[in-house]
Amino acid sequence: MRVFFQMVFLCILAPNLLRAGSMTDAESEFTRFNYQNAISIYESLIADAPNNADLLWRLSRVYVCLGDVSAPDQQEMLYRQAEKYARACIAADDSKSQGHAWLAASLGSTAMFVGSKTKVALSREIKVELDRALSLNPNDDVALTILGSFHRALSNVSWIERQLADLLLGGLPKGGFKEGEAAFLKAIALSPTSVRHRFELAMLCREAGQTDRSNDIMREAVTLRPQMLSDFRRIEQMKAMLAEQRP
Numbered sequence: 501m502r503v504f505f506q507m508v509f510l511c512i513l514a515p516n517l518l519r520a521g522s523m524t525d526a527e528s529e530f531t532r533f534n535y536q537n538a539i540s541i542y543e544s545l546i547a548d549a550p551n552n553a554d555l556l557w558r559l560s561r562v563y564v565c566l567g568d569v570s571a572p573d574q575q576e577m578l579y580r581q582a583e584k585y586a587r588a589c590i591a592a593d594d595s596k597s598q599g600h601a602w603l604a605a606s607l608g609s610t611a612m613f614v615g616s617k618t619k620v621a622l623s624r625e626i627k628v629e630l631d632r633a634l635s636l637n638p639n640d641d642v643a644l645t646i647l648g649s650f651h652r653a654l655s656n657v658s659w660i661e662r663q664l665a666d667l668l669l670g671g672l673p674k675g676g677f678k679e680g681e682a683a684f685l686k687a688i689a690l691s692p693t694s695v696r697h698r699f700e701l702a703m704l705c706r707e708a709g710q711t712d713r714s715n716d717i718m719r720e721a722v723t724l725r726p727q728m729l730s731d732f733r734r735i736e737q738m739k740a741m742l743a744e745q746r747p
Contacts, residue, residue, distance in 0.1 A: 521545070523555065530558075533729040535566040553596045556589035560602040567609060568730040576613045582606035600633035601643035608646065608653075626650055644687035645697050651680030652704045677708050695724050695731040699738060711745075718742055 526541035542559045549555060560582045567578035583606040589599030604626045611622045630650065633643035654676055684701035691697060698721035706714040718738040726732050 538562050551592040553589045553593035556585050557598040560586035564605050579609040597633040597637035597640045600629045604629040604646050641687040641690040644683045648680045648683035680704050699734040
């Protein structure tokens with residue numbers, strides 16, 4: 501009889517156990533680019549531990565990564581979810597550099613969907629979050645590569661957006677090629693197999709007119725193994741750009 505009740509108990513619990521999984525399971529799904537599966541596991545875990553900062557920043561990360569490879573009409577919603585989880589992470593534990601880094605990433609992504617006035621305001625918040633992330637962990641390569649992208653974006657800010665920033669907020673944060681280059685180089689030194697770090701540095705160099713250097717960086721980058729689903733797109737883009745350079 502006891503064995504019977506144990507079997508019944510396990511039958512009742514089994515679906516929930518399968519649904520919940522573990523953080524290890526979720527990370528495994530994430531590294532295999534099964535982002536929806538990773539989200540399902542993370543969100544089932546967070547239901548039982550809503551203030552677990554390590555789960556929260558990982559949820560922000562996977563929503564950013566999913567947004568990067570989703571249809572345009574789905575992206576803003578996914579980036580907003582990433583922002584929500586990053587803010588929850590910071591509220592739960594402000595000392596997690598990852599929470600600040602992924603908040604900056606999510607805000608940078610949502611900036612594509614807002615007007616110039618909001619974009620200018622977001623730029624200042626992004627810089628604050630990146631500074632906080634790097635004060636907590638100067639070797640956070642994610643924060644560094646986002647900082648590099650931030651400075652790359654500053655190099656391409658339109659005149660009207662700069663005027664708006666001067667009028668409303670006393671100007672944009674300082675930065676440009678030199679600051680972006682330094683951030684990308686440090687990120688690459690910390691994580692030399694990252695496609696994104698090298699891709700962004702290559703694009704920065706190309707925009708600065710350093711075509712030969714950009715090509716050299718891309719030749720290295722296309723040999724690396726993708727770490728995010730969006731890396732496949734980056735690699736294809738770099739291969740196409742290199743092909744255009746051939747005589």
